[in-house]
Amino acid sequence: MKRRAFLKGVPVLGAGMLAGFKRDPVIGHGAFRYRINLRWCHANSATHPVKNCHEMVMDKAGRIFMTTDDTRNNILVFNKDGDIVDAWGHDYPGAHGLTYHDENGTEMLYITDYERNQVIKTTLSGRVVRTFGWPEDAREYTQKTEFRPTETAIGPNGDVFVADGYGRDFIIQYDPEGKVKNVFGGPLLLKNAHGIALDTRVPDKPVLLVTSRAENKLKRFSLQGAWLETIPLPGAYICRPVIKGPNVYFAVLISQLPWDSGTGFICILDENNRVVSAPCANTPRYDASGMLQPLYQTIQAFRHPHDVLADTEDNLYVAQWNSGGVYPARMERVY
Template sequence: MKNRRDFLKKTAMAGAALTATPSFGFNILKKPMPEEEIIGHGDFKYKVHKDWAKMTVGHNPILNCHEMQMDSKGRLIMLGDHTDNNILVFDKSGKLLDYWGTRYPGGHGLTLHDEGGEDMLYIVDCGWFQDRNGKWTKQAGTVSKTTIDGRLLFMLPDPHTIGVYTPEEDYLPTETAVGPNGDIYVADGYGSDYILQFSPKGEFIRKWGGHNNTDENLNIRNAHGVAVDYRDPKNPVLIITSRATNSFKFFTLNGTYLKTITLPGAFVCRPVLDDTNMYSGVCWSRTREGKDYVRDTGFITILDGYNKVVSNPGGEAPLYTNGELQPMLQSEKAVFNHGHDVCVDEDKNVYVCQWNAHHTPPVKLQRV
């Protein structure tokens, strides 16, 4: 097993999500802005509510808020990596309704899928976890399918056990998506950067991607997220995050490369589709001096139906020169630490989950 030093080396190359401290070369930036200010651009502006979550981290401890989904009852379900309560369930006022989960020390990816009128969860443990003494440990990642209240239905097989990976290839998955026929797509974002496709029953179908292809279009570098894009209902496609290259890559449901949308300067997490728009947390952005992976440089980015950036809440306004998007940076007044995921409700409010944000709960952005 590789040691922690090897993993940090990969982090510097691919932006893997580990708790960063100043001893790793990160710099604390500006103090967060006052809540009464409005952030965002164009038609996508928001009031910040950092005290939205009505809970205490003393009673319900948080390490990192990784991802959030809204279920059919309008409840907001958040996955984190603290095994006292991996799952926190909120209503839209921020009231904590429920909490559960002790088996996901590397809780990272959360997908909710309606299956015959019943909400199902796909929970990804990325394999990296931190004990109470601050020591990092790596174990094999897992993907679990559960009911909405956490009853385990099945786990997808580790690709090593079915002959899909070589012994030298890490399996540290970060995200899942469910296709129109129920096929399950797994992004191995902290491992070998493959996309693995399984049947609804968990049977392996194929894999593609990775980062060792001669055709750079096929390479995925830090395959942090995956989502099914239904904006063309007759032709759904996959959007894959290639976070280390500041881009989203589009593939068919069978893994054929289609195109790349580049978001210079923005180390984006998973794509979140809502109506014709696409949202994403930006875990890091480059500094004005050109440095990568600097602590507390995250924001949110929003793209329209033409995959053009229209707003960067917590970041500078998007700028296109001769049709080319210019590097995107955090705003002068910092709002976020590291945007890891967003959830959009029916009123177009945005709930932001943050990684490495001093054990704070999610933030609400109220659409104005």
């Protein structure tokens, strides 16, 4: 009997052995599936240390810029192969948001520093061009420390929209010279306004897409500050929306409290703002009334993903907060 049982099992064992030589699993749903490479980055922590890795953007040349709150090199610059090609910045203890803007052919960065209570506009090599301070004249603010910005979005006319995600949850609109033009949102409409993006997916009708992270929602606002729509995403503590083509990509820091639960994943929405893929989470499903069923982590590839960047081939790069000082990972799109 034992021999027979063993012989019965041989094909199963063989299949298991063969399965063993396959590549890393493909993760994600629908058309958005990826292979995750946690070892994409070749940085040396002795020469280019990181604490929290916050946000990433790409310049015209394909270089990847990332903010970290390690003041030995607040900005790390990678090529697509994961090599460090530049590093600068020692004055940004709360380096958090990072926004890229092509200003009539001149490439600019906007660094959001919640510790300095400022947004700093720099060139790609780190020369400071302008700083945007706390909104002193706005009645919503009485002191500098109330303003702890986390993210920026640049409007079509160069206005700078700043999300005060660790402060009072207002969105502050500055003109390009730094004068406050409008203050909207706030704690009644936004709970942890952590991220903001200019959504240009509908031609000639740009709007702002704002994170209400503690509510697991994205909210659309007009450029004048009027609330337009709420997109519930239960289970998704969204860091910031990133628009690319018809899709919205974002890192989900956690899918359940507490904030250091290590339950993060990645999420991708279609042009109708419906979840089409949630790599490292459960299969996204909508019920008959169109409500998304709660998302939760299924694969512990990431602990606390904080931002996602999509390159020209739609591969993703993921920066993580509070995850043991890890460098960003790459997710190779699988077609």
